[in-house]
Amino acid sequence: MNASTNPAMNAAIDDSARDGLFGPSPLGVLNVGLSGFAGAVEAAGGRVSPVAWRPPAGADPDRAWRLAVALSDAEVAAANATAVAAFLAADPVLVDVSAAATAIAALGGGARRLLHAGPPIDYADMCGPMQGALVGAVLFEGWAGDPDAAEALLRGGAVATEPCHHHGAVGPMAGVVSPSMPMWVVEDRSSGRHSFSSLNEGLGAVLRFGANGPEVLDRLAWMRDELGPVLASTLRLTRSGEAGGLPLRPIMAQALHMGDEVHNRNAAATGLLVRRLLPDLLASGAPVAALGRVATFIGGNDHFFLNLSMAACKAMLRAAEGVPHSTMVTTMARNGVQFGIRVSGAGDRWFEAPAPVVDGLFFPGFGPQDAAADLGDSAITETAGLGGFAMAAAPAIAQFVGGTPADAVANSRRMQRIGIGRNPAFTLPPLGFAPTVAGIDVRRVLDGGVLPVINTGIAHRAAGVGQIGAGITTAPMGCFLAAFDALFPASGS
């Protein structure tokens, strides 16, 4: 028996001969459970690493065991390394602005189809802002003459609705995209794949909060007829330059060092964007009056860069999709009713849970009773390690969403606990220029119970009222539990 049957044990004995029999001295004890056991260890000179344990994996013992096995699964580790490498290798470059009907095949050919934010949902089940935005889009496309007729088309299915995410696109809040809207076209240089987002309308009465009056439709028409074409001409010049377009990662990286987290604060990034586009904008041949209106519009909207940030994040995350066995989250999105995620190793499946109500600061005259549940595709920024994950970089936004700079730092630190890798392209100055999270790991969300934090605006529950506040929310655990069960099914199920 002695030496031969258990070589590993003998190796351990040899190793430990340098110090104590059970490890380096003083003994280090990981205390998982009753905190009272720490005192005796410390009294004897031992070192305690405490775990403030809580039941993992949704407090389901069977899933907890599957999680423990999955956490050490070499195949998963390799798959996640592949997915993260693809995410980091993606190089999103702004190359064009073109009509959605041109950019997105499903919206071309005269199809009466609209895109919306979040996971799939029937029109009848949608929240107020999303219904209002879709009605506005039908009116904008001229498919109906008045809101009632538009609603009838939507209810009857004569106008189809599908998630933006099913077509490589993303949109903030209601996220509604119609064929004639101008879209940012972002090319991932590592794959040649294009991702898309709408152009930001600014604040006030806007389609993305469900407003669909004449003011909203007039603005959309101007964006279609003037803003889109001017930007397209501009980007034609930019595309002919050395970089073949406008690389977005450097702008985002720089903005993180200038107080943006490129979700709820885009002031710096918008300025950087304008500075980079300005020469080509002036050279685009657009009439001075048109340039003036474009400049006024962009200059009046601190969030103009948001949609580009979203498209860039979408491009990076698409690169990580479809890696078998990978537990990396590739989508987080909300439709105002359901919160949905998609995971690299589970293909195109959505894993959903009810969208949370956002806790935050409300504008005067509004309160939680007025709020729609969490809404929009903008959580793609958090999925890419930005937004709430990068909040440490944006102390100014912490106050806007009802927190302190210390909270912002704590949030970013906490999010690092659920990351697979780190993204050296994006760094956070207040954390000593620590790299941001590269890839949320479903397993790690289940293990420590730390949920992805999301910085977001709060929409009024009724269509068209607009933004009534901003705050912080978290992705619901139910999505991650369902995704985990799909990847690591219970035996017998």
Place this chain on the structure above:
Amino acid sequence: MIVRWGVASDCYRDSVALLAVSARLAASAGVSRASVAMATPANVAAAVDAGAAGPLDAGPSDVLVLVVADSEEAADAALADGLAALTATIDPAVGGSGSGGEEPATCIADALARSPGGHAPSVALISVPGPFAAAEARKALDAGLHVMIFSDNVPVEAEVALKALGRSRGLLVMGPDCGTAILDGTPLAFANVVRRGPVGLVGASGTGLQEVSTQLDRLGIGVSQLIGTGGRDLSPAVGGSSTLDALLLLGADPATQVVVVVSKPPDAAVARRVLEVAGSLGKPVVAVLLGTDVAAVAPAGVYGAATLAEAARLAARLAEAPAADRGGFVATGLGGPVAAIPGGPDAAGLAAALGGAAVTAATAAASAHGVRDDRPRRWLRGLFSGGTLGYEAQLVLRGLGVTVASNAPAPGSVRLGAGAGLEGHVVVDLGADEFTDGRPHPMIDPATRDRWVAEALEDPTVAVVLLDVVLGHGASGDPLAGLLPLLVARRSGPDVVVHVCGTDADPVPRRAVVDALRRAGALVAPSNAAAAELAAERLMAPERQP
């Protein structure tokens, strides 16, 4: 009676924290009952049974607070107090507003990420609820840590799988249901403060290991390692996996000169394997496998001992003897009466307790062949917090002709029928599952034990009450709070015989406990086996007044 309940959502608290809040509410004015527990299906059902009306929308990550009181005001106040106490601490997974410091780790991976390089822990102590313990142990093993699983209620298949995994990686898995360890001088869970020295202990019996280590300490001999392996390790299913690995570790440990292996009765085949490996270590091994005649099966170099105290004495002599002389030892008096050690630290105390007389084989034999005792006070009540101590007491009593009934019967004892009245000689293991479901173990909170003692002292048929008091880390900080008043108050009644398992260096020093008990009229024996003998002696004592 007014019943009130409330839920603290997504608020996991460990059992000790829950019991603390529970005790606080129960002590509130007007409250007759309070329960603070995780809202598992069983606990929710129990709350409904207790009269909690309405939909109880709570899950296992929520805390359910139930209060039964004699007025609405009292019930509402206690409920509010309980919920406030639970939510006073910040949820570590969510963080707190403006908290500048680092948030606590909520999983093993997080904790390890914060302990890089040379500061990484090498042992994991796992005391989470049983259904989750195997998963945490698996994570710790995957991280390269030895594992001690304090939790019970872990499926045996999981234990087998974890121990196989640990063995394949050169890692020791102690437990599940492992209550004690001292690794490299560091106490884990329930352990006494004993000096370090040349004797390595391994065993599937928590209080058995505590008894041997404290007896060694009082003989001036220290412990190199004390390795608990879990109550099921020597079962056929587990096959002694951890005990065998621990023996090899101690065999190879240069600081260990003598090994003691301790167990309640193991599976016979497993016991043979353990003794075979023990005989191959190249150093002397003392085996006390309670209820097993070790001498009959032990190979050369393995010495059998009948009691825990005897094992300690034997190990002490082996540790003190020059190596060349060790071959001369012969296992002593298996199953026979245990004599007080001449010159031993407590010999004087024992002699005094016995009123100058030594326990003799003759006394025992006389009782064994049954002079019928028809005095009104004639029964023994053994009330134990240490499972192995109660078990050993049964064997010693049996050896002296006193047959007992027990809820945890040793060979030769009768199983105590559920619900039957206490008739005859009885030894109760108050740490058994039926007494600890939803209540603290009597080593932590002796209240349950004290209620049984109070009852036994009142019982006109009881002649002797036999107790253990287990000291050390993890044990009650005031073990006599309820017991002393009971002893001091009485004018007559049964003899009370106590063994105090501990050392003078323990957080509650043994000497102080012994002195207080003696002042209160209890007879304190120097070891658990000696206490059982003394109890048997008092049972037969002709001078005892009916």
